[in-house]
Amino acid sequence: MREILDIQKQLLPDLMDIMKKRYSILHHILVSGVVGRRTLASSLDMTERVLRGEVDFLKELGLLESDATGMKISESGRQLLEDMQPIIKMAFGLTDLEESIAKSYGISQVIVVPGDSDTSVFTKKELGRAGAAALRKYVSKDDIIAVTGGSTMAQIANNLAISSSMKGSWFVPARGGLGESVDMQANTIASIMAKKTGGKYRLLHVPDHLGEEAYQSLIQDPQIQEVVDAVRSCRIVVHGIGDAMVMARRRKVDAETTRSLELEGALAEALGYYFDRQGNVVHKMPTVGLRLEDLQRIEVVIGVAGGKSKGEAIASVLRHGQEDVLVTDEAAALEIMKHL
Amino acid sequence: MREILDIQKQLLPDLMDIMKKRYSILHHILVSGVVGRRTLASSLDMTERVLRGEVDFLKELGLLESDATGMKISESGRQLLEDMQPIIKMAFGLTDLEESIAKSYGISQVIVVPGDSDTSVFTKKELGRAGAAALRKYVSKDDIIAVTGGSTMAQIANNLAISSSMKGSWFVPARGGLGESVDMQANTIASIMAKKTGGKYRLLHVPDHLGEEAYQSLIQDPQIQEVVDAVRSCRIVVHGIGDAMVMARRRKVDAETTRSLELEGALAEALGYYFDRQGNVVHKMPTVGLRLEDLQRIEVVIGVAGGKSKGEAIASVLRHGQEDVLVTDEAAALEIMKHL
DNA sequence: CGTCGATGGACGTTTTATGTCCCGGGTATA
């Protein structure tokens, strides 16, 4: 039942918008009894003319009637609304979640896919699909796109396809070596994405656990510098969000730092930075590439993460307040709303 | 599952058309492998430009890819088509039926509702709804609309609602007394329709089983003449279609005529005329009103009938070749196609 | 009996869709 809508959404992306619009017009008329165009327009926050277009259409379909006293719902319209109840509830439960997260955290767009990535690989794939769609939506010609590593990012890469709009794009890792395993690290993801879309890529080869001296000389290297400059001038960032302690363990952070993270109350990780509950940065991985302060001037920052277990972490990162777009799943979204 | 599509068809008929269009584009590309824009346009019977609009859109969505050799389906497009298979079949299976009937019998529009009126009252109601919608579609200002009797016509009347486009219309019975019971006869239907839509009506009070002399004097009557003239100058006819023998019995046709009907192979009845399998008129009820030859110059002839048992009868009437619009149900439609 | 709010018509403007043509380039075939 839900699939049918998801499938249709692929072919008719604005299906839901139109359906919701027409539904809410009908619904408003139903609860109002008899209502005039102007009143209805202002209560629905539409211009009078565009409402009129829809109303004429609905009248054509026989779903509402109008005479000189105003508009009211017809019998078939009333029946339709009743039949639609479950569909609307299902289809727009998530939309409501999206809107309340967007509003609460001040984000331009939130996309919530149904399910829980923790328990269903299908949801994780869906998250990747949605992330890829979001990227495709915001990308424009010849953009530089910085990406991070992680399994969610890998799923996004999987779901990208050759596309003329990304043909001229550059994919770069947002930050150098962060101690991830090879197939999940940012370099790998960037190259896969470039391959899938027909775009180009540059990599940042920064070994992990470098001595201070070697590190300093490395970041002086003109080749590296060039890539870092490209990264920091990117227009779009797509990054995952992780649980702080899980990430620390995965990256084999030393015991002392781990203890310090625990003491500072680190909850979330994104782009090599660790955040506490309030969204403050409590630690930073020592490597090159994008810095947190760069995010302010970057036009599109897309965060992608899902699963109930990550809900709190996502909320922390959102609270830091640099995200423009969030792609998550239902389970995480519910958690996020709990941590308001 | 099916309900959701039915609901969408009611609320979003325009989007369903678009969905079908995009689906068939994708499908054609799938079966063609690699195909060029111009070739595809002609095979889909679209202009090149409008196809291009859709193709650009589908490319944007990542459902198809194109290079200098032509367009081909992408992996996600292929997957989508597979997922959509059942949806399309459900949503448009009837559409296919509609189109083949329209084509086979040379009718402008055929509307098929799901189900079988013989076994489901819901389908019968739906037939009425569809019939009412068809009438609403074709009616224009101040039309004269001739209607017949019967239970299906009564359902149509039930589903009409007050409508500005019918406010100036006249409803008249297509033919005088045909021996139906009062609540199903054309006079009743016409007056109900007028009441429901806010239109006006004139009736033909012609008693059944009149002697020849009385009949002759009746049709000379100026009042009657006036109505008959109105009826014969109508722009729209909406009529039911019945099984010949069932109708003969219901109308208490005398034994001799019944025998003659049987001999002639009468199968169907419409507008007081009886038709054989080939669509020839084999008998005519003796009353005033619309004549069969009037149909030629009447702009919109709408036939409404459903139920598996009536399929053959409908086919006979269609074969007579005066129908412009047919509203029927799935069961009847399948029968109609059998009697090609 | 007058006032208010409603619909539906009208009209100019803006945005979008469409018809049409053409160019550079890649493919297949000779």
Add this chain to the structure above:
DNA sequence: TATACCCGGGACATAAAACGTCCATCGACG
């Protein structure tokens, strides 16, 4: 290897639809 063909994509004028805005008329209500 040369050539003829068909491809996608850019360009542009035009038709069509959407939209903002205003107004005439009608019915309900005080």
